Amino acid sequence: MQLPVLTILFPLFGAFVTVALAWSVRSGGRKNVMPIAVGALASSAACAVVLLTQVLTTGSQIYLLGGWAPPWGISLVVDPLSALMLVVVSVGALLNLIAFSFTPSKWPLGKTPAFLGLYLLATAGHLGIVATGDVFNLFVFIEVAALSSYALLSMEGRRATFASLNYLLVGSVGASLYLLGVGYLYIESGSLNMLDIASILTALPLSTTTLTGFAVLMLGLWVKMAVFPFHAWLPAAYASASPAASGLLAPLTTKVMAYVIVRMLITVFPQNLLAGMSGFSSMVVWLACVAIIAGAIMAIAQQDLRRMLCFILVAEVGYMLGGAFLGNSTAMTGTILHILADAAMTLTLFMAVGIIIARTGSSRIQDMDGMFTTMPVTMLAFVAGALSMIGVPPFCGFFSKWYLVSGALEAGHWVFAGSLILSSLVNVLLFFRIFERAFFRKPSVAAVQDTGDWQQLAPLCFIALLLPAIGLATGGIIQEIIQPALKGVL
Amino acid sequence: MHSLGEVFASHFNYIAYVAIMMVGLYAMAAKSNLIKKLIGLGIFQTSIMLLYVSIGAKKGATIPILAKGATTISPADYINPLPHVLMLTAIVVSVATLGVALALVQKIHKHFNSIEEDEILKELRR
Numbered sequence: 232m233q234l235p236v237l238t239i240l241f242p243l244f245g246a247f248v249t250v251a252l253a254w255s256v257r258s259g260g261r262k263n264v265m266p267i268a269v270g271a272l273a274s275s276a277a278c279a280v281v282l283l284t285q286v287l288t289t290g291s292q293i294y295l296l297g298g299w300a301p302p303w304g305i306s307l308v309v310d311p312l313s314a315l316m317l318v319v320v321s322v323g324a325l326l327n328l329i330a331f332s333f334t335p336s337k338w339p340l341g342k343t344p345a346f347l348g349l350y351l352l353a354t355a356g357h358l359g360i361v362a363t364g365d366v367f368n369l370f371v372f373i374e375v376a377a378l379s380s381y382a383l384l385s386m387e388g389r390r391a392t393f394a395s396l397n398y399l400l401v402g403s404v405g406a407s408l409y410l411l412g413v414g415y416l417y418i419e420s421g422s423l424n425m426l427d428i429a430s431i432l433t434a435l436p437l438s439t440t441t442l443t444g445f446a447v448l449m450l451g452l453w454v455k456m457a458v459f460p461f462h463a464w465l466p467a468a469y470a471s472a473s474p475a476a477s478g479l480l481a482p483l484t485t486k487v488m489a490y491v492i493v494r495m496l497i498t499v500f501p502q503n504l505l506a507g508m509s510g511f512s513s514m515v516v517w518l519a520c521v522a523i524i525a526g527a528i529m530a531i532a533q534q535d536l537r538r539m540l541c542f543i544l545v546a547e548v549g550y551m552l553g554g555a556f557l558g559n560s561t562a563m564t565g566t567i568l569h570i571l572a573d574a575a576m577t578l579t580l581f582m583a584v585g586i587i588i589a590r591t592g593s594s595r596i597q598d599m600d601g602m603f604t605t606m607p608v609t610m611l612a613f614v615a616g617a618l619s620m621i622g623v624p625p626f627c628g629f630f631s632k633w634y635l636v637s638g639a640l641e642a643g644h645w646v647f648a649g650s651l652i653l654s655s656l657v658n659v660l661l662f663f664r665i666f667e668r669a670f671f672r673k674p675s676v677a678a679v680q681d682t683g684d685w686q687q688l689a690p691l692c693f694i695a696l697l698l699p700a701i702g703l704a705t706g707g708i709i710q711e712i713i714q715p716a717l718k719g720v721l
Numbered sequence: 722m723h724s725l726g727e728v729f730a731s732h733f734n735y736i737a738y739v740a741i742m743m744v745g746l747y748a749m750a751a752k753s754n755l756i757k758k759l760i761g762l763g764i765f766q767t768s769i770m771l772l773y774v775s776i777g778a779k780k781g782a783t784i785p786i787l788a789k790g791a792t793t794i795s796p797a798d799y800i801n802p803l804p805h806v807l808m809l810t811a812i813v814v815s816v817a818t819l820g821v822a823l824a825l826v827q828k829i830h831k832h833f834n835s836i837e838e839d840e841i842l843k844e845l846r847r
Contacts, residue, residue: 385828389845400749403765417804418776
């Protein structure tokens with residue numbers, strides 16, 4: 232019964248232990264912190280996996296922090312959907328850390344304890360966002376995750392520092408707007424517990440206060456999620472950060488924020504809300520279309536592989552946002568599937584590119600010549616991630632896009648379906664441009680093959696193999712996790 | 722319909738918080754000095770704290786500490802302490818944000834020898 236809180240506490244306390252140990256043991260302390268960090272994340276991932284199996288067999292778990300009953304106390308609520316997200320966050324963070332923990336060069340060795348502490352703290356923040364059942368506690372966890380992200384992203388040269396300060400300014404405004412939305416919710420309902428707010432708001436007639444709160448809260452989440460007009464921080468911060476930091480945050484932050492939007496729509500706000508403001512939700516779907524197309528167009532213009540992936544990510548954010556607001560259960564299923572699929576494929580791609588950067592020191596597209604001869608395993612995983620991003624069956628990206636497109640057609644929103652397909656076609660163009668260079672051109676410098684570096688490649692291969700596995704498990708995921716979450720909602 | 726004056730008087734706290742928020746947002750968008758941007762962020766965050774604290778207020782109520790020897794507790798006699806407690810947390814968060822931001826500005830100053838955004842951008846483009 233303690234598993235929900237243990238999943239968060241392992242990385243949280245792991246963060247302090249890593250930093251404290253590095254201070255206390257002057258010599259050799261820096262070498263010892265890595266096993267502690269890996270151990271903390273492994274324990275957290277194990278808790279999350281056990282928790283998921285428990286939740287699937289015996290039903291949702293509610294953990295009362297300090298034994299205070301809601302609505303007064305803060306509770307952690309783990310239903311099948313949030314249990315799945317806990318697994319995604321903790322396993323993703325663990326795999327990425329293992330892949331980059333033993334990189335010989337390009338690792339900020341002088342700052343290892345601080346880096347690991349922040350890494351664990353960011354993971355704990357994201358886990359907390361997923362698990363919490365309290366809207367104000369969610370704000371605190373958003374800030375825990377965000378503050379450690381700003382510091383993590385800044386630890387790589389001057390461009391990264393400036394980009395992460397810009398991210399801090401934008402991200403703090405986003406979190407503040409979320410807090411403002413929570414304020415309006417509190418004015419209307421007098422409660423902060425998600426389930427309590429839901430039952431109070433359903434009993435009340437829809438008021439302008441609720442609608443204002445909803446709009447402001449969503450605006451804040453969009454800023455944090457990098458929806459198109461507010462996206463500028465994302466490519467700047469993720470493309471200049473160290474590979475380990477962008478490999479952690481690119482898959483997690485936007486997906487966890489998408490999860491929060493889904494949670495707000497299906498749990499917190501009453502069901503007649505979106506019907507009561509149909510103009511708003513159709514505006515959001517149009518915004519998502521613009522985000523998808525803009526992300527695709529900007530991705531074409533990039534000369535750097537990681538920057539290109541960042542703009543593809545901006546387009547993917549549009550998929551998830553549009554699916555959530557289309558207002559039918561097929562599209563919502565697609566959104567939830569895409570949160571899972573996008574986390575897995577973004578992790579694969581960013582890990583592969585991170586390994587390329589760690590090895591060659593460059594991620595420019597023109598330097599990808601002959602990559603298949605020099606780094607065959609990494610490139611195979613990259614191809615798996617790319618095919619999933621394009622949406623080739625049986626990779627998981629295909630199934631989520633299928634549900635999103637069907638949901639769009641069900642809602643009669645042809646433009647959204649069209650933008651989805653257009654962006655998939657652009658992805659084909661983008662990725663085959665790289666495959667062509669990597670396959671058919673001669674490498675500019677002869678290099679040793681990457682096959683020996685198993686510690687780095689094992690996690691990458693694992694996540695790459697998971698992509699078709701998740702795709703084939705789609706039916707089970709929908710039946711066991713998504714349908715119970717959407718029951719009685721849409 | 723209420724007259725404009727009535728609306729202003731009854732919604733004074735809301736108007737004030739929006740006005741302060743816009744001042745903060747303007748500073749963040751228009752100033753090129755990074756420290757001034759951070760001051761703008763501080764003003765922005767403070768405006769939301771002001772909103773929260775103002776919604777806990779009640780007419781004729783006192784601070785939420787039980788009077789000595791009070792036997793019956795009437796909620797109308799005390800202001801709502803919960804928003805204040807939430808804002809204590811939000812203040813801590815904004816202090817932490819400011820701390821991280823100032824550390825980043827220091828690092829930027831070390832790298833670029835400037836805290837003016839336009840000069841930094843010029844330097845980065847070179």
